[in-house]
Amino acid sequence: MSIELKNVTKLFGETPAVNDVSFSVKEGELMALLGPSGGGKTTVLRMIAGLELPTSGDLFIRGQRVNDIPVRKRNIGFVFQNYALFKNMTVLKNIAFGLKIKKWKRADIEARAAELLELLGLKGLEKRYPHQLSGGQRQRVAIARALAPKPTVMLLDEPFGAVDAKIRQELREWLVHLHHDLNVTTLFVTHDQEEAMEVSDRIVIFSRGKLEQIGTPREVYEQPTNEFVAQFIGVMNTVEVEIQGGIGRLGELEFPTPGHPDGARLRIGFRPYAVQVSSDLTQFRYRAVLRRTYFLGIMLRLELELPSGLILRSRISKEEYAQLGLSDGREVSLQIRTYRVLARDTGALAPEVQAFYDLPPSVGENI
Amino acid sequence: MADKKFNPLPGFGLTMGYTLLYLSVLVLLPLAGLFLKAFQISWADFWQLITDARAIAAFKLTLGASLLAASVNAVFGALLAWVLVRYQFFGKRIIDALVDFPFALPTAVAGLTLCSLFGANGWLGRHLVPLGIKGTYTPLAVVIALTFVGLPFVVRTLQPVLQNMEQEVEEAAATLGASRVRTFVQILAPTIFPTVLTGFALAFARAVGEYGSVTFVSGNLPYKTEIVPSLIVYQLEEHNIAAATAIAAVLMVISFSILGAINWLEGRVGKFND
Amino acid sequence: MAGAVKSNLGSGRSAYRRGTAEPPFIKWTLIFIALAFALLFLLLPLANVFYEAMGRGFAFYLKSLSEPDTHSAIRLTLLIAAISVPLNLVFGLAAAWAIAKFEFRGKAMLTTLIDLPFAVSPVVSGLVFVLLFGLQGYFGAWLDEHDIRIIFAVPGMVLATTFVTFPFVARELIPVMRETGSEQEQAALTLGANGWQTFWHVTLPSVKWGLLYGVILCNARAMGEYGAVYVVSAHIMGRTETMSLRVASLYEDPQGGPAAFALASLLALLALVTLGLKTFVEWKTQRNFDLAQRSAESAKPETIRAPA
Numbered sequence: 001m002s003i004e005l006k007n008v009t010k011l012f013g014e015t016p017a018v019n020d021v022s023f024s025v026k027e028g029e030l031m032a033l034l035g036p037s038g039g040g041k042t043t044v045l046r047m048i049a050g051l052e053l054p055t056s057g058d059l060f061i062r063g064q065r066v067n068d069i070p071v072r073k074r075n076i077g078f079v080f081q082n083y084a085l086f087k088n089m090t091v092l093k094n095i096a097f098g099l100k101i102k103k104w105k106r107a108d109i110e111a112r113a114a115e116l117l118e119l120l121g122l123k124g125l126e127k128r129y130p131h132q133l134s135g136g137q138r139q140r141v142a143i144a145r146a147l148a149p150k151p152t153v154m155l156l157d158e159p160f161g162a163v164d165a166k167i168r169q170e171l172r173e174w175l176v177h178l179h180h181d182l183n184v185t186t187l188f189v190t191h192d193q194e195e196a197m198e199v200s201d202r203i204v205i206f207s208r209g210k211l212e213q214i215g216t217p218r219e220v221y222e223q224p225t226n227e228f229v230a231q232f233i234g235v236m237n238t239v240e241v242e243i244q245g246g247i248g249r250l251g252e253l254e255f256p257t258p259g260h261p262d263g264a265r266l267r268i269g270f271r272p273y274a275v276q277v278s279s280d281l282t283q284f285r286y287r288a289v290l291r292r293t294y295f296l297g298i299m300l301r302l303e304l305e306l307p308s309g310l311i312l313r314s315r316i317s318k319e320e321y322a323q324l325g326l327s328d329g330r331e332v333s334l335q336i337r338t339y340r341v342l343a344r345d346t347g348a349l350a351p352e353v354q355a356f357y358d359l360p361p362s363v364g365e366n367i
Numbered sequence: 368m369a370d371k372k373f374n375p376l377p378g379f380g381l382t383m384g385y386t387l388l389y390l391s392v393l394v395l396l397p398l399a400g401l402f403l404k405a406f407q408i409s410w411a412d413f414w415q416l417i418t419d420a421r422a423i424a425a426f427k428l429t430l431g432a433s434l435l436a437a438s439v440n441a442v443f444g445a446l447l448a449w450v451l452v453r454y455q456f457f458g459k460r461i462i463d464a465l466v467d468f469p470f471a472l473p474t475a476v477a478g479l480t481l482c483s484l485f486g487a488n489g490w491l492g493r494h495l496v497p498l499g500i501k502g503t504y505t506p507l508a509v510v511i512a513l514t515f516v517g518l519p520f521v522v523r524t525l526q527p528v529l530q531n532m533e534q535e536v537e538e539a540a541a542t543l544g545a546s547r548v549r550t551f552v553q554i555l556a557p558t559i560f561p562t563v564l565t566g567f568a569l570a571f572a573r574a575v576g577e578y579g580s581v582t583f584v585s586g587n588l589p590y591k592t593e594i595v596p597s598l599i600v601y602q603l604e605e606h607n608i609a610a611a612t613a614i615a616a617v618l619m620v621i622s623f624s625i626l627g628a629i630n631w632l633e634g635r636v637g638k639f640n641d
Numbered sequence: 642m643a644g645a646v647k648s649n650l651g652s653g654r655s656a657y658r659r660g661t662a663e664p665p666f667i668k669w670t671l672i673f674i675a676l677a678f679a680l681l682f683l684l685l686p687l688a689n690v691f692y693e694a695m696g697r698g699f700a701f702y703l704k705s706l707s708e709p710d711t712h713s714a715i716r717l718t719l720l721i722a723a724i725s726v727p728l729n730l731v732f733g734l735a736a737a738w739a740i741a742k743f744e745f746r747g748k749a750m751l752t753t754l755i756d757l758p759f760a761v762s763p764v765v766s767g768l769v770f771v772l773l774f775g776l777q778g779y780f781g782a783w784l785d786e787h788d789i790r791i792i793f794a795v796p797g798m799v800l801a802t803t804f805v806t807f808p809f810v811a812r813e814l815i816p817v818m819r820e821t822g823s824e825q826e827q828a829a830l831t832l833g834a835n836g837w838q839t840f841w842h843v844t845l846p847s848v849k850w851g852l853l854y855g856v857i858l859c860n861a862r863a864m865g866e867y868g869a870v871y872v873v874s875a876h877i878m879g880r881t882e883t884m885s886l887r888v889a890s891l892y893e894d895p896q897g898g899p900a901a902f903a904l905a906s907l908l909a910l911l912a913l914v915t916l917g918l919k920t921f922v923e924w925k926t927q928r929n930f931d932l933a934q935r936s937a938e939s940a941k942p943e944t945i946r947a948p949a
Contacts, residue, residue, distance in 0.1 A: 051827055053373040071375050071830045078831035084824035088846035097842070098832035131932050149832060376826055377836035379743050382735040389732045390754055393804055397769035398757075400779055404772050443678045450675040454668060462676070464920045465683045471858075471912040471919075472686075473865025474763075475885035476905040479892060480686040483693055483902075490689060515682055547663050576762025579867035579885070583892070596764040596868065603768065603872060608777055615765045626760040630753070 001063070002027040002185040003048060003153060008057030010043050010209075017043045018054070019209035025187060030179045032196035033189045035206035036232070041189045044206070045155050048187065049078050062152055077146030077184075079156040083138045085130040091117075091141050092126040098149035116144040119178075136167050147182070156188035160195065172199050193233050197221070205229055227342040230269050235301075237312050238269045238342065251308030252286055255339055270339035275314035277302065277334045279324040284333035288312070290326055302326075304334060398619075405616040408609050416613040424590045425598040426617075428506060432594070433574035436513035441567040444521030445559070451522070452529040470519045474579025481512055482584045504586040509594060512580040517570030524566035528559060565632050572625040576618070687909065694906035696899045705900035706907070713880070714887035714904070717795070721870075721883065722863040725803040729859055730852075733810025737848075738840070741818035742826070752815070755808050767801050767872025774800075795881060797873040806863045813855030814848060821847045850929075854922045861915040865908060884908055 003025040010018040018040040025031050033041035046052040048059060050071030059066050066074055086094050095116055099109045117123050120140040130138055139159065146154060159175070160168040176199055179186050190196050196203045197217040205212040205220060205228075213220055213229045224230035231238065241248030241255060243264045248255040255268050278284050286306060294301040300321050302314040314334065316324075326332070405413070416422065450456075451463050469477065485492045485502025492502060502508050532555075540550040578596040585592035587601075595618050602611035663671075695702055705711065736755060740748060758766065772778050774791040784791060791797045825847065829839040845852070867885040874881040882890065884904055891901035 049831060051375045051831075070377075071827075072833045072835060075833075076831060078828065080824055080828060082824065084828040086825055086828070086843055086846075088849075097829070097834075101833040101838060131929075145828075145832070374743055374823075375830055376742050376823055376839075378840070379739060382739040383743075383745075386732065386736040386739055386751075389735075389807075390751075393800075393807060394754065394757055397773055397804065398761075400773045401765070401769045443675070446671060447675045447678060450672050454672055456672055462679050462683070464916050465679070465687070467916055467919065468683050468687060468912060471861050471865075471915040473867060473885050473908045473912070475867040475888050476690065476865070476908045476912075477686065479888060479901060479905050480689045480693075480909075482892075484685060484689050490685065515686070518682055547667075572760060576760075576765070577868075578762065578764045578871075583889070596762050599764050599768060600872060603771065608772070608775075611768060612772065615762075615768050618762055619760075619765060622760040622762065626753075626756070 001025070002029070002061070003187070004058075004060040004063075005044070005048075006058045006060070008044070008047065008054045008059060010040075010047060010052065011055045016209045018047070020057070021206075021209075021211045022057075023204055023211060023214050025185055027185055028183045030176070030186045030199065030201045031188075032200035032203045033187060033206060034193055034196040034203050034232075035191065035212075037191060038208070039191075039206040040209040041204075041206045042157055045157055045187060045189050048153070049076050049155050050074050051078075075149070075151050075153075077149070077151035077154045079139075079142045079146050079154070079159055081158045081161055083130075083142040083162075085138055085141055085145070087130050090127050090129055091122060091133070094130070094141055095144045095148050097145065102149055112148055116148055119181075120144045135163050136171065139163065139171070143178075147184070152185065154184050154186040156186065158189055158191070160190070160192075168195075175199060197233070205232065207232070227267065227269070230340070230342055235272055235313060236269045237272065237275065238267055239310065240265060240267050251310050252306060253310070253336070255336075257341060260341075267342040268339050269342045270336050272301065272313045272315040274337045274339065275304070275312055275334055276337055277304070277314050277316060277324070277326075277332050279326060279330070279332055281331060281333045284335040286334050288332055288334050290328055290330045290332055293321075293326070293328060304332065401612065401615060401619070404608075404612045408613055412609065413613050416610045417617050419610075421589055421593070422595075422598060422614055425593050425595045425614075428509065428593065429575055429595040430621075432506060432509040432513055433571050435510050436517055436574050437567050437571040439510075439514050440517045440521045440570045441563055444518060444566060444570075445525055445563050448522045448525035448529055452526055466522050467519050469516050474516065474577065475583070477515055478512060478580035478583025481508075481515060481580065485511065485584070503584050504588065504592060506592055508584040508586075509581055509592060512584050513574040513577055516577050516580055517573050520569040520573060521563060521566030524569065525559060525562050528562045532558065561632065561635060565629060568625055568629045568632060572622060572629070575625070576622060687913075690902060690906050690909045693899065693902040696902065701899065702903050702906075705903045708900070710882070711887055711891075711900070711904055714882045714884050715907075717798075717882065718864050718884040721795070721799050721802050722860055724799050725806055725863045726856060726860050728803055729807045729810050730856060732807055733814050733855060733859075734852075736811045737814035737818045738844070741815050742823050755811050758805050758808055763805060763866065763868025764872055766805050767869040770797055770800050770804070770873055792873050793881065798870050798881065798883065801869040801873045802863050802866050805866055805869050806859045809859035809862060810852070810855035813851045813858070817848045817851035818844070850922050850926050854919060857915055857918045857922075861911060864911060 001024045005024070006022050008018060008021045009016060017038075021040070021044060033044060035041045043052060047054050048061070050066070050069065054067065061074060061076070086097065089097070092113055095113050096109050099112060104112070113126075117126065120143060122137065122140055122144060125133065125137065125141075130141070133141065139162075143156075143159075160171050163171060172195060175188075188200075200217065202214060202216055203220055204214045207228050212232075213225045215223075220229055221233050224233060227238075230236050239250045239253060241250045241253070241257075243249075243257060243260045243262050243266065245262065246256065246258055246260070248257045248260070248266055248268060257266060257268075260266060276284065277290075281287065288304040288306045290302055291305045291311070292303040294303070299315055299317055302316065304312045304314060306312065312334070324332075408416070447466070451459060451466075482503055483489050485495065485508065487493065487496050489502075495502060500507070502511055536554060537550055540554055545553075576596065578594075578600070581594050582597055582600075585594065585597070587593050587597045589598075589601075593601075595614060599611050599615050599618070602608075602614065706715075736751075740751065771792050774780050774784060774797060776785060776792075778792070791800065821844075825843050826839050829843045834842070864883075865885060866883075867889075870883055871886060871889075874883075874886060884907065888901050888905050888908070891897035891904065
């Protein structure tokens with residue numbers, strides 16, 4: 001295990017920013033710490049680095065307990081959200097800083113720096129100062145600087161937050177390649193679930209200081225362990241139903257939910273891909289009107305309004321849309337192929353109920 | 368307790384300790400000494416010392432002249448700041464740099480040159496004295512000297528505020544039909560007034576304690592042109608420690624009050640500028 | 642912050658504005674009045690000093706400056722500055738580090754304490770040391786026993802000067818250190834640097850202009866201080882006179898006018914150099930600020946190739 005957290009809690013005054021969190025990171029893994037703002041993920045990252053101290057609990061890096069080891073002795077590489085480059089030093093001096101501290105020989109420093117400049121596409125920029133670089137360049141310098149002393153672990157705090165959207169996409173792919181080449185255990189914090197899904201081997205999801213779920217992107221998407229995760233990852237239709245005669249009802253929607261007593265209220269969730277639509281009004285069970293269509297590249301998101309006023313979101317491909325001859329205002333019929341009962345608190349959700357047939361979703365889809 | 372404000376940066380203990388030590392030895396100790404000494408004087412004696420006719424005269428002159436000097440600086444300093452920020456003209460850069468001249472110049476030299484300028488044969492004196500305007504050995508001399516040393520305060524306090532003022536506000540007023548004068552009176556002036564007031568208070572505080580420049584131009588004539596610091600020096604030279612201490616204590620209280628007022632003012636101004 | 646002139650270091654926008662403006666007549670009247678004021682109070686005194694200094698010709702000017710007592714005054718002034726300024730520099734660095742990079746209670750109180758000398762009249766600044774170390778002072782008896790002279794001797798003058806000038810470096814450094822934040826220092830820590838290395842390589846370079854400016858101001862005030870030093874010194878010519886004190890004593894002497902001005906001109910020159918350095922430092926920081934602004938705005942997107 002490269003990194004291990006055991007029952008780590010961090011209190012700021014009375015509030016737990018991190019609440020009894022335990023998880024471990026495998027050697028060479030690329031892991032995302034994901035969650036909404038204030039969820040505690042940055043605090044966890046900083047505690048691993050030593051920039052914050054846990055109130056209780058233990059932190060281990062490569063098996064060694066590091067709670068009492070100051071940040072500068074932990075041999076980690078940290079990339080700050082705003083890069084924190086040394087403004088008064090050239091790119092070369094920034095990268096060489098950690099090596100000078102470790103008293104490397106001059107020749108070795110030059111070699112290592114050249115290696116990193118090449119690797120991160122920074123050749124030719126050695127003599128420039130941070131204010132002479134673009135945002136993407138600065139970030140790569142920050143990464144090079146952190147990588148130079150060959151840390152055991154790389155920690156990145158919202159690495160793509162401060163960059164333009166277009167660049168962000170390219171940087172993501174580039175980070176995956178880089179990690180593949182170097183194979184250093186890497187942890188990065190993000191609030192963008194699309195990013196976490198696309199880049200990481202595993203994702204740890206935080207909410208309000210608690211660890212909600214840890215798993216591969218596919219796992220957290222297909223098998224969310226609680227409602228928070230189900231809602232946070234991807235888009236989810238949720239309806240609150242009342243049980244009558246073993247069936248949860250809301251408006252015209254009916255969801256068979258065996259095992260729940262009458263009168264109980266449940267939340268039902270289903271992904272847009274589970275809402276199947278047809279222009280043949282007799283084909284599927286429910287009627288609806290297509291209110292709006294959102295263009296998302298190859299796929300389209302449909303906003304469908306039921307007679308009771310409920311709005312559902314569905315997703316189909318461009319071809320299917322054309323095939324069905326859909327347009328805004330058209331009346332359609334729809335059915336809900338799979339759904340699952342969501343619970344408020346953590347605790348295993350009921351498995352997804354497959355009402356009709358099941359079409360497996362592909363990983364990384366975000367609607 | 369690990370969750371008290373943890374800061375990974377080292378050196379707090381060392382730097383804080385040194386800071387407090389330095390402050391204690393250099394500042395707190397001496398000042399405490401002053402107040403301790405002041406309290407050793409019996410109330411009756413204390414009162415007598417500071418209400419002595421000569422002392423009263425000195426206080427009146429100091430406060431009056433400082434107030435006047437600070438007011439002059441408030442008006443003309445504000446004007447100077449406005450002109451420097453808003454307009455372009457030949458020599459602007461030089462004047463801007465020179466505004467700090469009274470601040471950088473040793474007070475003795477300031478006194479020397481002002482005395483020379485306003486003396487009977489001086490560049491200004493030769494024209495003014497015949498007109499009855501005596502710039503040396505008079506209360507006027509005191510005011511002139513205090514105006515000189517306080518000049519930078521209003522200008523420098525006001526300049527950044529003027530620079531950062533949003534021009535859009537004035538443009539909005541213009542689009543709504545306001546004349547320039549109205550815009551100034553109703554919109555601009557209220558915005559800069561608190562800052563001018565702060566600058567005024569700073570100049571006032573500086574003037575109250577000033578010694579070097581005044582001592583040259585005023586002649587330190589008791590009851591006439593003697594300011595409080597000069598009186599303190601006289602008492603010291605006459606070995607009237609108690610008198611010097613008592614008067615100094617009162618002067619300190621006045622200065623601290625002004626300091627407090629400035630801090631309060633700056634707090635108020637801060638609220639508006641959010 | 643009583644008595645302090647806030648610097649305009651890095652204050653940002655250019656002063657030049659177009660747009661709604663006053664009619665030229667008003668504008669030029671205002672300029673005229675402002676310039677008249679500046680002329681009266683700034684230019685005239687400055688010119689006067691040099692004019693009077695050269696009153697008896699350049700040869701006399703040089704001669705009066707090399708007079709032995711004047712010479713010792715210059716030496717003494719330099720000595721006092723050479724002691725006070727470094728002391729206050731170290732203090733300024735320590736105080737700025739503690740205040741700017743850490744959170745603790747009583748910070749406002751501490752900064753007010755640092756501003757204290759600005760609220761104290763120079764004469765009182767000298768008086769407090771007389772009360773402590775003078776013959777009738779608290780430590781007077783003990784000092785007398787051990788034959789140590791502080792008041793009416795150089796040590797007292799150093800103390801008084803240090804007292805009066807100690808806020809300057811700290812006041813310039815604190816906002817600058819605060820502005821640079823502590824992320825760069827944290828980054829240095831993650832790279833293995835200890836406290837001193839971080840301070841030396843990362844913090845100091847980032848505040849160098851503010852530091853220089855603070856030292857310049859501190860020095861100018863230390864060399865020019867009059868009131869406080871007057872009180873604690875014995876005014877013994879050739880022994881405990883600084884340049885300012887010497888100017889005063891020369892002027893008192895009816896024959897000493899031009900010599901007084903000659904010495905005064907040196908101090909005025911010092912003031913001008915101080916102003917010049919200040920302008921230079923401000924220009925530098927403004928330039929850095931502009932550069933940073935410009936580069937932030939022009940962060941060009943570019944294609945990134947995956948590492949080969």
